């Protein structure tokens with residue numbers, strides 16, 4: 422049984438379908454990236470699964486219990502940081518931790534957790550939250566999400582507003598906690614970060630789940646691409662097409678070549694030499710979550726048009 426499961430969840434805002442029959446699951450201890458363009462429905466899905474928002478139809482279950490709007494009992498072992506954490510301006514970091522641990526049946530050692538999330542340093546100390554930077558608030562939000570010893574932590578854009586050093590630290594923290602068996606569902610537009618972190622991906626576009634798979638499988642779908650600049654791109658395109666490769670040209674005068682059974686720079690160079698075309702520059706693009714995501718999204722938009 423999955424730790425978290427959404428089955429056929431739909432949600433309208435007026436006549437707008439923000440979630441359209443959304444189904445996916447999170448397995449124990451896995452880090453799942455929820456990705457998609459602005460307005461795809463990621464935050465809406467997160468609010469539905471954490472009991473923060475009513476949904477129209479479908480079911481959510483967590484830890485073998487149904488999740489309903491405001492049904493907090495089912496959510497005892499789920500932490501979340503969705504949009505902005507509820508931070509009280511006149512509380513210190515420690516006040517927050519004590520407050521959030523108060524109604525927990527089982528809570529982490531607050532001081533350990535503060536150390537782990539880096540909110541115990543001199544910057545925090547006795548300062549009130551109204552003086553915290555955005556990054557400090559994010560860290561505090563993550564610490565709060567962890568206070569009840571959760572089995573799953575739902576994080577909406579956890580890297581927002583963090584400097585590169587903090588992003589790295591938060592990534593290491595998530596990895597460490599996942600190694601201890603905590604599952605994460607994370608939405609982020611920082612795709613490089615998600616590529617490094619996530620075990621699985623769920624891709625959502627216009628309220629629909631268009632792909633759910635492991636990160637490794639998702640990335641391996643992307644075919645290697647050779648980018649080449651030549652003395653005669655027209656001749657290169659013709660020769661590549663004749664070889665049965667897929668060819669596109671971009672606006673930087675580069676010819677982009679892929680093939681279903683793979684293509685490499687040597688093969689493209691050999692083809693150029695055979696037709697007496699000079700190669701000015703050649704590169705093999707590495708697999709990248711962002712590029713592959715763009716392809717998958719544009720295919721899904723085309724299929725729907």
Ligand SMILES: Nc1ncnc2c1ncn2[C@@H]1O[C@H](COP(=O)(O)OP(=O)(O)OP(=O)(O)O)[C@@H](O)[C@H]1O
Pocket residue numbers: 434439457458459460461462463464465466
């Ligand atoms: N309370 C609301 N009332 C009306 N429309 C809403 C409401 N909340 C979300 N929406 C709409 O639902 C759609 C999905 O929004 P959502 O915030 O879930 O997207 P998202 O994938 O999280 O986007 P982003 O990456 O920009 O955060 C958007 O078109 C948004 O305008």
